Structures are given as structure tokens and as C-alpha cells.
Amino acid sequence: QSVLTQPPSVSGAPGQRVTISCTGSNSNIGAGYNVNWFQLIPGTSPKLLIFDDNNRPSGVPARISGSKSGTSASLAITGLQAEDEAEYYCQSYDSSLTGYIIFGGGTKLTVL
Amino acid sequence: EGQLLESGGGVVQPGETLRLSCGASGFTFGMFAMTWVRQAPGKGLEWVASISGSGSFTYHADSVQGRFIISRDNSKNTLFLQMSDLRAEDTAVYYCAKDLSSYCSSPTCYSFDLWGQGTLVTVSS
Numbered sequence: 001q002s003v004l005t006q007p008p009s010v011s012g013a014p015g016q017r018v019t020i021s022c023t024g025s026n027s028n029i030g031a032g033y034n035v036n037w038f039q040l041i042p043g044t045s046p047k048l049l050i051f052d053d054n055n056r057p058s059g060v061p062a063r064i065s066g067s068k069s070g071t072s073a074s075l076a077i078t079g080l081q082a083e084d085e086a087e088y089y090c091q092s093y094d095s096s097l098t099g100y101i102i103f104g105g106g107t108k109l110t111v112l
Numbered sequence: 113e114g115q116l117l118e119s120g121g122g123v124v125q126p127g128e129t130l131r132l133s134c135g136a137s138g139f140t141f142g143m144f145a146m147t148w149v150r151q152a153p154g155k156g157l158e159w160v161a162s163i164s165g166s167g168s169f170t171y172h173a174d175s176v177q178g179r180f181i182i183s184r185d186n187s188k189n190t191l192f193l194q195m196s197d198l199r200a201e202d203t204a205v206y207y208c209a210k211d212l213s214s215y216c217s218s219p220t221c222y223s224f225d226l227w228g229q230g231t232l233v234t235v236s237s
């Protein structure tokens with residue numbers, strides 16, 4: 001079981017907005033550590049979508065955004081497109097005994 | 113831009129040893145921390161180990177501590193993962209990844225902007 005909790009799946013129709021939550025605790029997200037988001041399409045390498053909570057690398061469209069509040073973070077995708085169908089992972093740092101870098105369990109996004 | 117290329121994966125028996133390599137190009141390798149992340153079949157991403165740009169500091173997940181060792185050769189732009197006492201649960205695709213920022217000095221701020229294509233390690237008798 002992952003230290004960061006994500007819903008196993010979300011779905012939306014083309015053009016709609018979806019959000020993916022990432023719930024942590026006071027030893028990771030709640031402690032102020034940055035949250036990053038990755039997209040993983042089967043057969044390809046993970047792609048960085050959001051870093052440091054809400055920053056997009058060059059090349060990532062503005063319809064993808066990140067936010068953080070308290071012990072949780074969220075990834076939002078607006079104007080959903082078929083190419084967005086993938087798995088999404090949040091990642092942060094944990095200061096507890098298990099420590100270091102942690103990933104969420106992943107969320108499968110299905111475009112209906 | 114940059115590129116990472118892993119090699120060294122394969123099929124091994126439980127208890128055996130394997131060394132993965134990750135060749136880097138297109139960026140100043142020694143300026144960036146590097147990390148190994150794995151994905152077991154049907155499972156999510158799992159952090160394995162990280163190493164600072166200079167190689168002076170290393171960090172390993174509890175699940176591999178004492179069995180895996182991360183290292184790097186900055187003169188050859190290459191990252192390594194020495195894996196010993198391999199177990200069935202180590203079966204996974206192993207990715208190497210580059211840290212986004214050369215200013216990040218610890219895992220507290222790591223984020224991974226460049227990934228290799230992955231190499232499959234299968235541990236089976």
C-alpha cells in the first residue's frame with residue numbers, strides 16, 4: 001500500500017475536466033515537500049507533467065495543472081483528449097522512518 | 113534535451129547478481145543527481161535508489177538496502193545499479209532518471225525530467 005493515496009481510476013469524456021487526487025500525511029505533502037506528477041503510457045517512459053506542486057516543464061500544455069493544499073495535492077486536466085488516456089502518478093518526499101522518495105499508487109485515466 | 117539508455121537487464125535466478133548501466137548524453141552528467149525507479153508487472157512506480165551529482169551521497173529504499181548499490185562514473189557519463197541476492201519480487205522494468213535541477217542537493221527536492229526507456233529484470237527459477 002502506497003504512502004500517497006490515489007484513486008485507482010478516473011474517467012471523462014473528450015473536452016471535459018478531470019482531477020486526480022493524491023493524499024498524503026504530515027510526514028510528506030503536509031510537511032511542505034514538493035509534489036511532482038508523471039504520466040505513464042504503456043510501452044513508453046514516464047513523462048514529467050508537473051514539478052514543485054504547480055510548475056509545468058516546457059512542452060506540457062497549459063490545460064494540465066497542479067495544486068496542493070494541506071496533506072493533499074491534485075492534478076487537473078481540462079479539455080480532455082484521447083491522448084490523455086494513461087496512468088498518472090504523484091511523487092513526493094517522506095521524512096518518516098521509511099523515508100525518502102515516494103510515489104502514489106497510480107491512477108488510470110480513461111477517456112470515454 | 114538529453115538521452116538516457118539503460119542496459120544490463122535479463123533473466124536471472126534467485127540469489128544471483130546483476131549490474132544495470134545507464135548511459136547519459138546531451139547534458140552535463142556530473143551536475144545532476146540520478147535515480148533508479150522500477151515498475152513491477154501490473155504494479156506502480158517504486159523508487160529504488162538515488163545518487164548525488166558528485167557521487168558522494170547515496171540513498172537506497174528499504175526494500176533494497178544491503179542488496180543493491182547505486183554508483184556512477186562521471187568520467188564515462190554512466191550510472192550503475194549493482195543488484196545482488198536478487199529475489200522474485202525484484203522482477204520489474206528498471207528506469208534510470210535524471211533530476212530536473214542541478215541545484216537540488218538532496219532527495220527532498222528531486223523531480224525527474226528525463227527517463228530512459230527501461231530495462232527488464234526477471235528473477236525466476
